[in-house]
Amino acid sequence: MSRLSFFLNYLSDPRIATLAATPQTVVKKVCRGIDFSKDMIVVEYGPGDGAYTRYLLNTMTRKSRLIAIETNKRFKVQLKKIDDRRLTVANDDARNVLRILRQNGLERVSYVISGIPFSLMNRQAIQSIILDTSEALESGGKLLVYQFSSCVKKYLKRYFNNVSMRLELGLPYYYVFEAWNSYYIRVGA
Numbered sequence: 522m523s524r525l526s527f528f529l530n531y532l533s534d535p536r537i538a539t540l541a542a543t544p545q546t547v548v549k550k551v552c553r554g555i556d557f558s559k560d561m562i563v564v565e566y567g568p569g570d571g572a573y574t575r576y577l578l579n580t581m582t583r584k585s586r587l588i589a590i591e592t593n594k595r596f597k598v599q600l601k602k603i604d605d606r607r608l609t610v611a612n613d614d615a616r617n618v619l620r621i622l623r624q625n626g627l628e629r630v631s632y633v634i635s636g637i638p639f640s641l642m643n644r645q646a647i648q649s650i651i652l653d654t655s656e657a658l659e660s661g662g663k664l665l666v667y668q669f670s671s672c673v674k675k676y677l678k679r680y681f682n683n684v685s686m687r688l689e690l691g692l693p694y695y696y697v698f699e700a701w702n703s704y705y706i707r708v709g710a
Protein backbone atom coordinates (compact mmCIF):
# COMPACT_ATOMS: atom_id res chain seq x y z
CA MET A 522 0.00 0.00 0.00
CA SER A 523 1.34 3.49 -0.85
CA ARG A 524 2.17 5.96 1.93
CA LEU A 525 -0.71 8.16 0.80
CA SER A 526 -3.24 5.28 0.90
CA PHE A 527 -2.00 4.30 4.37
CA PHE A 528 -2.42 7.91 5.53
CA LEU A 529 -5.93 8.20 4.02
CA ASN A 530 -6.89 4.93 5.67
CA TYR A 531 -5.62 6.29 9.00
CA LEU A 532 -7.87 9.36 8.61
CA SER A 533 -10.95 7.14 8.36
CA ASP A 534 -10.07 4.69 11.16
CA PRO A 535 -8.61 5.98 14.46
CA ARG A 536 -7.68 2.43 15.53
CA ILE A 537 -4.83 2.52 13.01
CA ALA A 538 -3.10 5.00 15.33
CA THR A 539 -0.13 5.72 13.07
CA LEU A 540 0.39 7.72 9.88
CA ALA A 541 2.70 5.23 8.21
CA ALA A 542 3.76 1.59 8.30
CA THR A 543 6.69 0.60 10.54
CA PRO A 544 10.03 0.93 8.67
CA GLN A 545 11.82 -2.36 7.96
CA THR A 546 14.82 -1.30 10.07
CA VAL A 547 12.54 -1.17 13.12
CA VAL A 548 10.67 -4.37 12.14
CA LYS A 549 13.98 -6.27 12.17
CA LYS A 550 14.94 -4.88 15.57
CA VAL A 551 11.57 -5.76 17.11
CA CYS A 552 11.75 -9.31 15.71
CA ARG A 553 15.17 -9.90 17.29
CA GLY A 554 13.38 -11.72 20.10
CA ILE A 555 12.07 -14.46 17.75
CA ASP A 556 13.98 -17.68 17.14
CA PHE A 557 13.43 -18.16 13.42
CA SER A 558 15.43 -21.40 13.26
CA LYS A 559 12.43 -23.45 14.54
CA ASP A 560 9.07 -24.28 12.98
CA MET A 561 6.55 -22.11 14.78
CA ILE A 562 3.05 -20.72 14.85
CA VAL A 563 2.93 -16.93 15.09
CA VAL A 564 -0.11 -14.74 15.64
CA GLU A 565 0.11 -11.11 14.57
CA TYR A 566 -2.27 -8.51 16.05
CA GLY A 567 -2.76 -5.42 13.87
CA PRO A 568 -0.64 -6.27 10.81
CA GLY A 569 -1.79 -3.13 8.96
CA ASP A 570 -0.65 -3.41 5.34
CA GLY A 571 1.87 -6.11 6.20
CA ALA A 572 5.21 -4.54 7.23
CA TYR A 573 5.81 -7.27 9.84
CA THR A 574 3.78 -9.91 7.99
CA ARG A 575 6.12 -9.89 4.99
CA TYR A 576 9.23 -9.89 7.14
CA LEU A 577 7.95 -12.81 9.22
CA LEU A 578 7.02 -14.83 6.12
CA ASN A 579 10.40 -14.11 4.53
CA THR A 580 12.25 -15.19 7.65
CA MET A 581 10.33 -18.11 9.15
CA THR A 582 10.67 -21.76 8.13
CA ARG A 583 8.55 -23.38 5.41
CA LYS A 584 6.57 -25.37 7.94
CA SER A 585 5.74 -22.37 10.13
CA ARG A 586 2.34 -20.64 10.17
CA LEU A 587 1.24 -17.05 10.59
CA ILE A 588 -2.25 -15.96 11.66
CA ALA A 589 -2.74 -12.22 11.04
CA ILE A 590 -5.67 -10.60 12.87
CA GLU A 591 -6.66 -7.17 11.52
CA THR A 592 -9.85 -5.16 12.13
CA ASN A 593 -9.47 -2.74 9.21
CA LYS A 594 -11.14 -3.92 5.97
CA ARG A 595 -8.82 -2.03 3.60
CA PHE A 596 -5.76 -3.55 5.26
CA LYS A 597 -7.43 -6.96 5.06
CA VAL A 598 -7.69 -6.56 1.27
CA GLN A 599 -3.95 -5.73 1.10
CA LEU A 600 -3.01 -8.67 3.30
CA LYS A 601 -5.09 -11.11 1.24
CA LYS A 602 -2.92 -10.20 -1.76
CA ILE A 603 0.06 -11.87 -0.08
CA ASP A 604 0.27 -15.23 -1.80
CA ASP A 605 1.67 -17.56 0.85
CA ARG A 606 0.01 -20.77 2.07
CA ARG A 607 1.51 -20.27 5.53
CA LEU A 608 -0.51 -17.10 6.04
CA THR A 609 -4.11 -16.93 7.33
CA VAL A 610 -5.73 -13.49 7.45
CA ALA A 611 -8.62 -12.96 9.88
CA ASN A 612 -10.59 -9.72 9.45
CA ASP A 613 -11.39 -9.74 13.14
CA ASP A 614 -10.48 -8.28 16.53
CA ALA A 615 -7.50 -9.43 18.61
CA ARG A 616 -10.02 -9.86 21.45
CA ASN A 617 -11.25 -12.97 19.63
CA VAL A 618 -7.85 -14.65 19.39
CA LEU A 619 -8.88 -17.86 21.18
CA ARG A 620 -11.92 -18.35 18.92
CA ILE A 621 -9.87 -17.57 15.78
CA LEU A 622 -7.26 -20.15 16.79
CA ARG A 623 -9.97 -22.78 17.42
CA GLN A 624 -11.55 -22.04 14.02
CA ASN A 625 -8.15 -22.69 12.43
CA GLY A 626 -7.64 -25.96 14.28
CA LEU A 627 -5.00 -24.45 16.57
CA GLU A 628 -4.76 -24.32 20.34
CA ARG A 629 -1.37 -22.96 21.39
CA VAL A 630 1.10 -20.76 19.52
CA SER A 631 4.81 -19.99 19.79
CA TYR A 632 4.72 -16.20 19.48
CA VAL A 633 2.22 -13.37 19.43
CA ILE A 634 3.46 -10.09 17.99
CA SER A 635 1.26 -7.08 18.59
CA GLY A 636 1.16 -3.57 17.14
CA ILE A 637 -2.40 -2.73 18.18
CA PRO A 638 -2.73 0.61 20.02
CA PHE A 639 -3.38 -0.42 23.64
CA SER A 640 -3.21 3.25 24.68
CA LEU A 641 -6.52 3.85 22.84
CA MET A 642 -8.32 0.94 24.53
CA ASN A 643 -10.15 0.75 27.80
CA ARG A 644 -8.80 -1.23 30.76
CA GLN A 645 -11.21 -4.12 30.28
CA ALA A 646 -10.29 -4.61 26.61
CA ILE A 647 -6.55 -4.53 27.36
CA GLN A 648 -6.88 -7.02 30.22
CA SER A 649 -9.00 -9.35 28.16
CA ILE A 650 -6.53 -9.35 25.22
CA ILE A 651 -3.46 -9.85 27.42
CA LEU A 652 -5.10 -12.61 29.45
CA ASP A 653 -6.31 -14.49 26.36
CA THR A 654 -2.88 -14.04 24.78
CA SER A 655 -1.20 -15.61 27.82
CA GLU A 656 -3.60 -18.57 27.43
CA ALA A 657 -2.91 -18.87 23.71
CA LEU A 658 0.85 -19.14 24.18
CA GLU A 659 2.50 -22.54 24.55
CA SER A 660 4.90 -23.15 27.43
CA GLY A 661 7.93 -20.95 26.73
CA GLY A 662 5.94 -18.94 24.17
CA LYS A 663 6.46 -15.22 23.97
CA LEU A 664 4.39 -12.07 23.45
CA LEU A 665 6.14 -9.17 21.69
CA VAL A 666 4.51 -5.75 21.82
CA TYR A 667 5.72 -2.63 19.99
CA GLN A 668 4.07 0.66 20.95
CA PHE A 669 4.58 4.42 21.14
CA SER A 670 3.31 4.26 24.73
CA SER A 671 4.44 2.18 27.72
CA CYS A 672 0.91 1.99 29.21
CA VAL A 673 0.62 -1.75 28.50
CA LYS A 674 3.48 -2.63 30.87
CA LYS A 675 1.37 -2.94 34.03
CA TYR A 676 -1.05 -5.31 32.27
CA LEU A 677 1.78 -7.46 30.95
CA LYS A 678 3.15 -7.73 34.48
CA ARG A 679 -0.23 -8.91 35.72
CA TYR A 680 -0.37 -11.94 33.41
CA PHE A 681 3.29 -12.71 32.70
CA ASN A 682 6.02 -13.31 35.24
CA ASN A 683 8.80 -12.13 32.89
CA VAL A 684 8.49 -8.76 31.19
CA SER A 685 11.35 -6.88 29.54
CA MET A 686 11.16 -3.43 27.99
CA ARG A 687 13.52 -1.61 25.66
CA LEU A 688 13.39 1.46 23.46
CA GLU A 689 14.10 1.24 19.71
CA LEU A 690 14.67 4.37 17.66
CA GLY A 691 12.51 4.97 14.59
CA LEU A 692 9.87 7.61 13.81
CA PRO A 693 10.59 8.73 16.59
CA TYR A 694 10.81 5.66 18.88
CA TYR A 695 9.04 2.45 19.86
CA TYR A 696 8.75 0.73 23.21
CA VAL A 697 9.33 -2.96 22.69
CA PHE A 698 8.10 -5.40 25.32
CA GLU A 699 8.79 -9.11 25.50
CA ALA A 700 6.64 -11.09 27.92
CA TRP A 701 6.69 -14.81 28.75
CA ASN A 702 5.78 -17.14 31.58
CA SER A 703 8.35 -19.41 33.15
CA TYR A 704 5.56 -21.10 35.12
CA TYR A 705 1.80 -21.27 34.73
CA ILE A 706 -0.17 -18.46 36.38
CA ARG A 707 -3.75 -19.33 37.36
CA VAL A 708 -5.61 -16.03 37.15
CA GLY A 709 -7.83 -15.34 40.17
CA ALA A 710 -6.22 -18.09 42.28
Ligand SMILES: C[S@@+](CC[C@H](N)C(=O)[O-])C[C@H]1O[C@@H](n2cnc3c(N)ncnc32)[C@H](O)[C@@H]1O
Binds near residue numbers: 536591613616
Ligand atom coordinates in the same frame (compact mmCIF):
# COMPACT_ATOMS: atom_id res chain seq x y z
C1 LIG B 1 -0.03 1.05 14.72
S1 LIG B 1 -0.84 0.19 13.39
C2 LIG B 1 0.43 -1.02 13.05
C3 LIG B 1 0.40 -1.49 11.62
C4 LIG B 1 1.54 -2.42 11.21
N1 LIG B 1 1.67 -3.53 12.11
C5 LIG B 1 2.86 -1.69 11.14
O1 LIG B 1 3.64 -1.79 12.11
O2 LIG B 1 3.11 -1.03 10.13
C6 LIG B 1 -2.05 -0.70 14.33
C7 LIG B 1 -2.88 -1.69 13.53
O3 LIG B 1 -3.72 -2.43 14.44
C8 LIG B 1 -5.03 -2.56 13.89
N2 LIG B 1 -5.92 -2.77 15.05
C9 LIG B 1 -6.28 -1.85 15.99
N3 LIG B 1 -7.03 -2.43 16.95
C10 LIG B 1 -7.10 -3.77 16.63
C11 LIG B 1 -7.69 -4.89 17.25
N4 LIG B 1 -8.38 -4.77 18.39
N5 LIG B 1 -7.56 -6.11 16.67
C12 LIG B 1 -6.87 -6.24 15.50
N6 LIG B 1 -6.29 -5.20 14.85
C13 LIG B 1 -6.40 -3.98 15.41
C14 LIG B 1 -5.23 -1.27 13.11
O4 LIG B 1 -6.24 -1.38 12.15
C15 LIG B 1 -3.83 -1.08 12.52
O5 LIG B 1 -3.70 -1.80 11.32
